[in-house]
Amino acid sequence: MAGRRPGGPDTRGEIVAAARESFASKGFDRTSIRGVARDAGVDAALVHHYFDGKEDLFIAALELPIDPRVIATELMRGPLDELGARIVTTFLSVWETDAGQARMKAMLRGAVTSEEVAKMVREGITRMIFTPVAAVLGTPDATQRVALVASQLMGLALARYVIELEPLASATPDEVITRIAPTLQGYLTR
Amino acid sequence: MAGRRPGGPDTRGEIVAAARESFASKGFDRTSIRGVARDAGVDAALVHHYFDGKEDLFIAALELPIDPRVIATELMRGPLDELGARIVTTFLSVWETDAGQARMKAMLRGAVTSEEVAKMVREGITRMIFTPVAAVLGTPDATQRVALVASQLMGLALARYVIELEPLASATPDEVITRIAPTLQGYLTR
Numbered sequence: 001m002a003g004r005r006p007g008g009p010d011t012r013g014e015i016v017a018a019a020r021e022s023f024a025s026k027g028f029d030r031t032s033i034r035g036v037a038r039d040a041g042v043d044a045a046l047v048h049h050y051f052d053g054k055e056d057l058f059i060a061a062l063e064l065p066i067d068p069r070v071i072a073t074e075l076m077r078g079p080l081d082e083l084g085a086r087i088v089t090t091f092l093s094v095w096e097t098d099a100g101q102a103r104m105k106a107m108l109r110g111a112v113t114s115e116e117v118a119k120m121v122r123e124g125i126t127r128m129i130f131t132p133v134a135a136v137l138g139t140p141d142a143t144q145r146v147a148l149v150a151s152q153l154m155g156l157a158l159a160r161y162v163i164e165l166e167p168l169a170s171a172t173p174d175e176v177i178t179r180i181a182p183t184l185q186g187y188l189t190r
Numbered sequence: 191m192a193g194r195r196p197g198g199p200d201t202r203g204e205i206v207a208a209a210r211e212s213f214a215s216k217g218f219d220r221t222s223i224r225g226v227a228r229d230a231g232v233d234a235a236l237v238h239h240y241f242d243g244k245e246d247l248f249i250a251a252l253e254l255p256i257d258p259r260v261i262a263t264e265l266m267r268g269p270l271d272e273l274g275a276r277i278v279t280t281f282l283s284v285w286e287t288d289a290g291q292a293r294m295k296a297m298l299r300g301a302v303t304s305e306e307v308a309k310m311v312r313e314g315i316t317r318m319i320f321t322p323v324a325a326v327l328g329t330p331d332a333t334q335r336v337a338l339v340a341s342q343l344m345g346l347a348l349a350r351y352v353i354e355l356e357p358l359a360s361a362t363p364d365e366v367i368t369r370i371a372p373t374l375q376g377y378l379t380r
Contacts, residue, residue, distance in 0.1 A: 105302075111353055112295075112302045118353050125355060147349065147358035148369055154353070155345020159337060163301055163308050163344070165315060168337035179338055182380075183373050190372075 012050050015040045020061040024116040028058060028123055055128065062124050063103050063110075072132035080136075084149075084185030085177060091153055092173045095161060104157055125150060137188065148187040156180060202240050205230045210251040214306035218248060218313055245318065252314045253293050253300075262322035270326075274339075274375030275367060281343055282363045285351060294347055315340060327378065338377040346370060 018039035022031040033054055037044040051057040059067055070090065078086060094100035110117035129150070134142035159165045160176070168176070208230035212221040223244055227234040241247040249257055260280065268276060284290035300307035319340075324332035349355045350366070358366070 108348075109302050112299050112348070122353050122355055125353075144357050144361065144369070147355050150355060151345040151349035151358060152342050152373070153345065154348045155341040155343065158298075158302070158344045158348065159341035163312050163315075165312055165337050165340060167334050168341060171334065179334070179377070182376065183342070186372065186376070187369070 011040075011042060011046065015042065015047055015050060015057070016060045019057045020120075023058055023061050023120055023123075027119075028054075028127060031058075033057070058124060059128070062120055063106055069128055072129060076136065080189060081185065083188055084183070085181035087149065087184050088153070088156075088177050088180045091156075092176060095157060096173055101161055105162060108154075108157060108162060145187050149184050152180065152183055152187070201230075201232060201236065205232065205237055205240060205247070206250050209247045210310075213248055213251050213310055213313075217309075218244075218317060221248075223247070248314060249318070252310055253296055259318055262319060266326065270379060271375065273378055274373070275371035277339065277374050278343070278346075278367050278370045281346075282366060285347060286363055291351055295352060298344075298347060298352060335377050339374050342370065342373055342377070 015036060019031070019036045022036055022039060031054065033047050033051075034044050036057065037047045040047075047057065051060065055069075059069075095104055107117075107121065111121045112118075130143050130146050133146045137145060139145070156168075156176070160168050160171075163169075171179075205226060209221070209226045212226055212229060221244065223237050223241075224234050226247065227237045230237075237247065241250065245259075249259075285294055297307075297311065301311045302308075320333050320336050323336045327335060329335070346358075346366070350358050350361075353359075361369075
């Protein structure tokens with residue numbers, strides 16, 4: 001049994017690392033706060049101190065460029081026929097920052113080079129975006145629609161920030177929003 | 191000076207490896223058939239035996255999932271208002287094969303993890319697809335339109351084949367074409 005330690009300077013990071021390993025090897029359902037705490041050698045109460053439940057821990061483990069629950073919240077706010085614009089605006093607001101862009105690239109890199117990270121990303125998107133969005137759209141093919149939105153967003157991230165494909169890489173965020181929003185809207189409601 | 195050898199069993203592979211290194215470090219313009227031959231330790235005539243010029247060698251070095259010149263040719267054939275469907279159909283016909291999918295994944299992996307591969311992919315797409323397509327579209331923003339098409343295709347590859355995002359991953363090719371073609375068409379001619 002690992003020794004229990006009080007919170008040190010990198011305790012949060014060690015919890016996230018233990019969580020990432022557990023989510024990657026066991027998946028979301030079979031990972032528990034208690035198990036992660038044990039793997040990190042800390043008390044479960046300390047995990048609860050840093051993270052507001054297993055989903056919050058999962059998001060930290062994914063190192064997502066954006067909290068997927070924000071997207072679900074965006075959905076509820078404002079008219080459905082402007083949802084495409086809201087989604088791309090929200091993602092760009094993260095990706096245009098140095099920190100947000102670095103995390104997005106790390107996630108892309110991880111997903112492309114590691115089957116386990118790809119599985120985590122897949123599970124994360126499905127669990128935290130698809131289910132709420134499908135409920136809002138209310139069509140039988142809602143998850144397919146959201147998957148297409150996700151594909152265009154991933155491709156935008158790859159082409160603009162990783163491959164740096166011109167002239168897309170140097171287009172202004174407004175120009176990108178103007179071009180991409182109708183696509184996302186089409187996928188969602190056409 | 192490296193010794194000149196006649197063609198052996200892996201000579202073609204050695205030429206491609208030397209070319210890849212040269213294109214990555216010097217770029218397309220500053221790479222020559224003669225220089226690649228020297229780096230590979232073979233006669234320039236042997237490079238010409240395997241490859242129909244520098245562009246052909248560049249495509250081999252990129253290990254692209256599809257010959258980008260095929261896309262340019264596709265453009266010329268058939269009506270412009272069905273171009274989006276033709277493009278996605280062409281890419282899927284490659285990505286749905288084991289070999290084509292493996293090469294596409296290798297390219298994605300390389301582009302995401304290596305700045306040099308990203309640069310080669312960027313240069314390859316720009317040189318071999320953008321210029322001819324821009325000529326056909328004939329609008330001032332033609333290259334931006336084609337960059338958006340490229341972003342959706344990259345995102346489709348990533349979401350469907352690498353992340354394996356459901357239900358997009360298990361959709362039939364026809365279903366994917368039906369969903370993606372209007373997006374590409376919109377980017378090209380809307």
